[in-house]
Amino acid sequence: MDVIHEILNVVFPVFSIIFFVFLVPTRWFFNLIRLCFKFVYPEELARKVILITGASTGIGEHLAIEYAKEGACLILVARREKQLRMVAKNAKAVGSPDVIVIPADVSKLEDCNKIVDETIKHFDKIDYLINNAAIGKFGLFEDLKCLTDHTSVMDVNFWGSVYTTHFALPHLRKNKGKIIAICSCGGWFATPRVGVYNLQNCISQASKAALLSFFETLRIEVGSYVDILVVTPGMVETNLTDKDWLEEGNASWIPKISAQRCAKAIVNSTKRGDKYFTEPSWMKMVLLWKTFCPEILDSIMNFVFIIWPQISQKEKKN
């Protein structure tokens, strides 16, 4: 058996590189044709039934408003009913024909079952499921608090999406629906604890990486009858990216995008029928850096988040 690996170790990289040279431009070409087609015939969102978790604030709230503007029917899910009702009112005001709110905790299996049941009772179908609900916990891995808090983070960020997807899948399958998973750029690349996204602790981070991996694998399983769009936003201004934490993590200089702009871009991306979407798009380059020169990326991260703040602090003192 070992011989096979010895051969593959040599042959596979060589073949891969040769194929990339031809495949990548071909893929770009076909993507361009697809984009032109979708530009002329974008996905129609009017009267689509869209379920959004974590819709009371941040990206979820703005997604509700943006999809409402396109004339979609909405099911808004979050724990806080009062906020949800406000978002529902605004969504109706900007053009959604029908909005229902379901107060629920996605970390509970029975709540996720209830969300889908009530949706089917009211609308009789689901077109899009947007797994957006997430919580962030801050702090360093070495703190005990980080370990004792981690269950809730995993339960909401990871299991919440998995449960809801499980119950919605049979209905999505019926009318070639779409799942939109809001992950995070941080899912792609490990940064030091002070790195961009590890301002949220490494367990929050890992929950997003787990989500990314879950949906990519699910796409292989169900991709022929349910579309899956994996969204990896950069740093978005929400209540998860608190100002004090950014300062403490030496990251307040990182350019953020507003939740509204992020939501608008995600709606555009659904209309194009993308499979992956990153906003702001320059973040995609980090993935190339990580693939082709990971050590350099690590050194840059280390310099930016650890060395440079020390230098600038010393200068301030002098």
Ligand SMILES: *[C@@H]1O[C@H](CO)[C@@H](O)[C@H](O)[C@H]1NC(C)=O
């Ligand atoms: C943060 O939360 C407060 C109250 O819960 C809300 O008024 C505010 O709009 C939120 N900020 C963002 C950026 O979502």
Ligand SMILES: *[C@@H]1O[C@H](CO)[C@@H](O)[C@H](O)[C@H]1NC(C)=O
């Ligand atoms: C979304 O698309 C519209 C036009 O279709 C464009 O005007 C707008 O700038 C786009 N928004 C974002 C954030 O990409």
Ligand SMILES: *[C@@H]1O[C@H](CO)[C@@H](O)[C@H](O)[C@H]1NC(C)=O
């Ligand atoms: C921010 O930089 C200071 C050095 O100026 C360092 O002591 C501190 O640990 C850094 N913050 C984090 C979260 O690493």
